[in-house]
Amino acid sequence: MARKDIMEVNLKKTSSESVRPLFTPEVSDSLSGLDIPDTLVEDLILRRLYTTGTNSLKALSQALKLSYSVVQEIFERLRKEQFFEIKGMQDRDYIFTLSGKGQEFARKSYEMCRYVGPAPVSLDAYRNAVMAQKGKVSVNRSSLRSLFSDLVLTDNLLDQLGPALNSQNSIFLYGSTGNGKTSLASRMARIYDDVIAVPYAVEFDRQIIVVYDPVFHERVDTAVQAIDPRWVLCRRPCVIVGGELTANMLELKMDESTGVYAAPLQMKANNGMFVIDDFGRQILSPEYLLNRWIVPLDRRVDYLSLTYGVKFEIPFQETVVFSTNFDPSKLADEAFLRRIQNKIYVEPVGPEVFDQIFIRVVENKNLKSEPGSSKFLRNLCSELMGRELRACYPDDIITIIEAISAYEEVPVLISKDNLKRAADIYFTQTLTVTDT
Incomplete structure (x- = not known):
């Protein structure tokens, strides 16, 4: 989760003049109209x-x-x-x-x-808003390639991803590390070009639950008529969590010092996407998460509890994306995997894609590269090191070359010698242990 490609997610921007929310709550001029x-x-x-x-x-x-x-x-x-x-x-x-x-x-x-x-909105108003703002997605290979133009993706991967996104059902991205699963998952919210209304807070049983979170909800200014100011117009959220995910992040949590509840992550992700990166490496076990979400994934509803035991239902209207390096069959049983209809294997990159990634990294960093550098790096990664090609290698190794150049106070040059030096730093060596 610390990878810079998560931090550099740049969701598709939308012209404020062209946006009209699916749900526009009216301003209430009377106390009775607040519904609280x-x-x-x-x-x-x-x-x-x-x-x-x-x-x-x-x-x-x-x-x-x-x-x-x-x-x-x-x-x-x-x-x-x-x-x-x-x-x-x-x-x-x-x-x-x-x-x-x-x-x-x-x-x-x-x-x-x-x-x-x-002031909060009522739970019923929140439920109605979420259901009224279900995402509508229709992408094809051309539009998807445009949305992911900053990534090098094969037609085969796009042709699996497109139908999965159109279905808006949960997605399981799996494959070996370093081949772009996180980069892909963190950009999926680009398929949305509309805005939604998110309440600052929701009231239930006289308890206040804070929903709006500026970390996940990006405010937008639109040219629509005035709406109930208790709601904020935002781009659809993309909540991304990794190994830091714990069980209490999926439940209502009351701050004892204030008496106010914070909405769980899946509530903040409603009408958007919830990406669980590095699935299987969380503090909580995969079994716990799978058991916790087997009903929400199947029925599209979730049940939350207040501290004194009162339960209530909320919509679970979001696309959940699991990203993992593990074999899915070793993480979940058949009953759970059946509820995740879209399972997409992100395979190691081939030589052609590897070279395209290498060229793009060099161009994006505005660096100079000697002829044959990409092929030389391929040999280092696959033949000499005995490793399959991975999409992360060009950027990771070139970043090391930049660091070496800064240390030696010389211009950055992508040469065979520098690639070899950086690769020696990047890849671990097999140690021979001798008895003494």
Whole structure:
């Protein structure tokens, strides 16, 4: 997961003027239209004032992503109960703070939950949004080659990958290490050219679950009409995890210091892709993950639990991509593999593809290469080292040459001597152990 090709994922950009979301939640001008408990909104406003002090209706509206009229409705209600002290007016807007009574109520609410961010949407609204925003994919060999133009891929691989992506069912990429499975998986979200609405948070049983995550949800500005500000327009997410994946990342997790839940990774990946890289090398066992997801993969729903045992259902509308160096039959039983309909073998590269990758690496790095360098490197990797050709070798070995050149303070030159020197550093040698 530390490979730079993950960090360099550059999803296809979309013109903001041409985008129209599949789901456009309307702005609610009344408290009843929010579809969440009135008292939850009241508590949210009180907690916000408790942490910020003096505020205005406009500032609260902007911070909590609620319409001005909704905030005003709550303000008038709590004002009658003497929860506020009016400090003055500014541009026809009240400037106010909590009264002693308001402070006491807000303190009790804050002790139970410290969430003061954007107002949540209801669980039903979230479910409806996910189902309304199912991805629609239609790619052919030509369009797929264009989307993956920064990779060197064979027609055979594209012809397996295309139907798999069109099906939007789970995908199992397998094959020996270093042949581009991670690079391929991390770019698959390029097939989407639309945007979706993601809620900042979801409410269920008066509990708040934070869903929007700027790490995975890339905001976009579009020319569509105003939507409910509790939702964020984003590109479809591509969540990538590797060996760091643990069981608790797949469950609701409450921060005991705040009383707020964080959505699990598969919830953040809804309407997009969830890539599990280096499958089989996680801290959790493959058996655990397979048992945990056998129902979601089959029925497209998942079940989550609050800390006190109450369970609820969410959609599982995402394409899951497993990438592994292991034999799939040794990682999963037949029942699970049957639920992953697309199994794609990413084979070692041949001489022609190896040379194409070599040339592209040299060109992208704007380096000079002696004639015959690619063939010489092929011989080093296959004949001399007794290894199959792998897609990662050109970039990895040329990177070592760059480091050597920097160390010796000389221009970078891809020569046979430098390739041999870099290969000696890159490949391990067989050690002969002698008894003493």
